[in-house]
Amino acid sequence: MSLPGAPAVAPGVPSSAAPAAPGGPRRVLAVTKGHGTRNDFVLLVDPAGEVALTPGAVRALADRRGGVGGDGVIRVVGSGHLPEGAAALADDPAATLFMDYRNADGSVAEMCGNGVRVTAALLERHGLWDAALGDLALGTRAGVKRVRRVAPPAAAGPSGDPWYAVDMGAWRLPGGDAAARAGGDAEVLVAGLPVARPALSVDLGNPHTVLALAGEDELVAADLREAPQVVPVPPAGTNTELVVPLGELEDPVLGTVGRVRMRVHERGVGETPSCGTGACAAALAVRTWAGAGAPSTWLVDVPGGTVLVTARPDGHVELAGPAVLVAEADVDLGVLEAADR
Incomplete structure (x- = not known):
């Protein structure tokens, strides 16, 4: 993963490694920058569980001016090195790798739909998953x-x-x-919009609150630089999605497809160009509001691109979209640790 001319390093460096002597070799952490519809991440591969990610280290890595920059940090770690990973292994023995995801503010998050796709691309690059041989099971x-x-x-x-x-x-x-019959179970006040709007809570393993707007002019007017005010206040916070339904279209393979446009404020991050679980929540909320006969498949347009959401007959939801790895870098651990103090 090293850049040409940089010191050769393993994918992860133990946090307990001794500091470099003056004039000695740099201590570096190899990372990759990637994004899914411009929801971007700093990623590192740590199969042996050697890298300890403190909240400060995450903030330093995600910092867009002093670090690599990203909406979050993803450490791919051997599942046996984390209690949550051990639980994933017990559920599915094929889930030998775990996606340890942190928001840009250093807080631990349940998961990230865009991040899962980018992690899959990273594992392909590292030869840790061959898509031709079957599905990837990721804890x-x-x-x-x-x-x-x-x-x-x-x-x-x-x-x-x-x-x-x-x-x-x-x-x-x-x-x-x-809530489905009423069309909502919360109210959301968004800066830039005149009144609080009814909204529907959707749980995808992480919390979402979805509100529909009257048109794209309101979607543009919304100010998501600050977190929307959600009532009742969710105990673990929430991601807030603003959506505008755009009707339906016909696809030669998928058949009837719904389409919505979305902006999102992610808890612990702020507004992002995309949110995978948020896109799922947006599509599922609009499908709920549409009632019987609504399409099961939805294109969700976000500022960073388009993803495809499918409500499956088994009660699961599938998210499909692009994943891009854009750069590899060696991070100076001394600088990172100084920022973490």
Whole structure:
């Protein structure tokens, strides 16, 4: 993973490694920068569980001016090195690798749909998964996610990037049938919009609150530089999705496909160009509001591109979209640790 001319390093460096002597070799951590519809991440491969990611180290890595820059940090670690990974292994013995995901503010998150796809691309690059041999089983704090390579749908437009589909698992409405019938179970006040709007809570292993807007002019006017005010206040916080339904279209392979446009404020991050679980939540909320006969497949347009969401008959939801690895770098651990103090 090293850049030409840089010191050769293993994918991970133990946090307990002794500091370099003055004038001695640099201590470096090899990382990769990648994104899924411009939801970007700093990724590192640490099969032996040697890298300790403190909240400060995560913030330093994710810092867009003093670090590598990203909406989050993903450490791929051997599942046996984390209690959550051991639980994933017990659930699925094929899940030998675990996606240890952190938000840019250093907080631990359950998982990230865009991040799962980018992690799959990283594992392909490292030879740790061969898509031709079958699905990837990846442990996360929201359960084991299975990933496969897919062709981009024609309705999404041309794409030169590889696409991956992720079984995101079961989804649910925390408010149950009553929330579905009422159309919502929360109210959200967004800066730039005049009044609070009704919204629907959707759980995909992490929390989401989805509100529909009257049109794209409101979507543009919304100010997501600050977190929307959600009532009742979710105990673990929430990601907030603003959506505008765009009707339906016909795809030669997928049949009738719904389409929505979305912006998102991610807890612990702020507004991001995309959110995978947020796209799923947006599609599922609009499908719920549409009622019987609504399509099961939805294209979700986000500022960073387009993803495909499918509500499956088994109660799971699948997310498909591109994943791009854009750079590899060696991070100076001395600088990182100084920023962490």
